[in-house]
Amino acid sequence: MAKAAVVILAGTDGHENLGRLVNGLETAREFAETDGDEIELIFDGAGTQWVPELEDEDSDHHELYRTVREDTSVCDYCSGAFGVEDAVADAGVRVLDDHDGHPSIRSLVDDGYEVITF
Template sequence: MNKYGIVILSNPNHNQEESLGRVLNALVLANDLNQQGKEFQIFFQGTGTLWVNLLEDASHPGHALYMNVKQKVKGASKACADIFKANVTTLPLLEEFHIPNVGGATSLAKYMLEGYHMVSF
């Protein structure tokens, strides 16, 4: 069985229209995979960690899509959340790979080696 990793990297504060399109497309893909019973996980990386609090807000256009698949969110990179000052409190902070002088981050390589096909937005 194929497994998929959806990596959200877009910065909600940069080119807001395109960034919104990217995160919505990531969530549409996640919902589609979910409806088809496929195995997947979602990762928030880099400035993508800034999306977490926005998507938690019920008034955000992506909120319903996000809530439909929130149980499939693996987490947010702790190092990225720290660097970009994303106050992530509703998801696990991932520290699987140590970056010298920065701290723990998500090991996307780990998931790729476990057979996840990665798609980034």
């Protein structure tokens, strides 16, 4: 049994960031599909900008995102800072504000999660 927190920090600009997003989603899906594993997928920083795009059914990566959506959360502070707060609220994605408005990475580590960033 493994516990992993996949944190998407890559923004929406550039081919390399798209690659980081897809690799992060694929990694999260692999954990989600493995019996006994636990996964947290967190969109943080510029990564919060992906949520409205991935929620769009016409997105090339919507179906991949849907496979891990129930394990998804978004940084509260960063969703506001990057202008996607309303889209995140409309999507109904869980918002984290454990540490000064941000997700607590320390808590994840303390709970035994391996933190992987993309």
